[in-house]
Amino acid sequence: MSRWVFYQTPAGGAPVNDAIDSFFPGSAGKSGKVVLFGLLARIAEGETLRRDVIALGGGVCEARMTWKGNEYRLFFARRPCGLLGLHFVQKKANRVAREIRTARDRLAQYDRGTSWATLSYRL
Numbered sequence: 001m002s003r004w005v006f007y008q009t010p011a012g013g014a015p016v017n018d019a020i021d022s023f024f025p026g027s028a029g030k031s032g033k034v035v036l037f038g039l040l041a042r043i044a045e046g047e048t049l050r051r052d053v054i055a056l057g058g059g060v061c062e063a064r065m066t067w068k069g070n071e072y073r074l075f076f077a078r079r080p081c082g083l084l085g086l087h088f089v090q091k092k093a094n095r096v097a098r099e100i101r102t103a104r105d106r107l108a109q110y111d112r113g114t115s116w117a118t119l120s121y122r123l
Contacts, residue, residue: 002044003082007106016074019088023072032067036074039065043076044083060086060103075103077110084110 006016024032042048043063054062056075063074071091077084086103089095 002078004040004044004085005082006085007087007110016085016088023088023090024067035065035067036072039063040074040083056100056103058104059107060100062100073099075100077103077107079110 006014008014020033020036021029023029024036039052040063042052051064053064056062059077061076061078063076065072065074073089073091074085075087075089077086084107086106087099089099
């Protein structure tokens with residue numbers, strides 16, 4: 001089983017964790033986090049469903065989830081250290097290219113050797 005490492009800014013911010021918290025706030029969002037972390041577990045264990053993940057090229061993959069009629073995307077990459085959570089968004093058709101570019105920029109930052117922290121995420 002691979003471990004997840006989420007993007008951390010050079011200043012120590014955690015935008016992936018912050019995005020998850022903003023889309024699934026408080027106890028009302030707990031069921032959304034359960035769905036998301038179930039998806040992350042399937043990816044880490046290599047037991048994804050056909051719809052779960054697609055490769056976008058350039059080393060970036062897109063994990064897909066639906067919760068309460070909304071589509072969410074976690075952009076990630078596989079590296080020797082584990083699975084890198086790069087960017088988390090609610091899907092909006094007109095922003096897809098920009099969101100993928102953000103994920104690719106963060107992956108390039110990682111590949112240049114910028115240090116990332118392993119961030120634990122509490123449910």
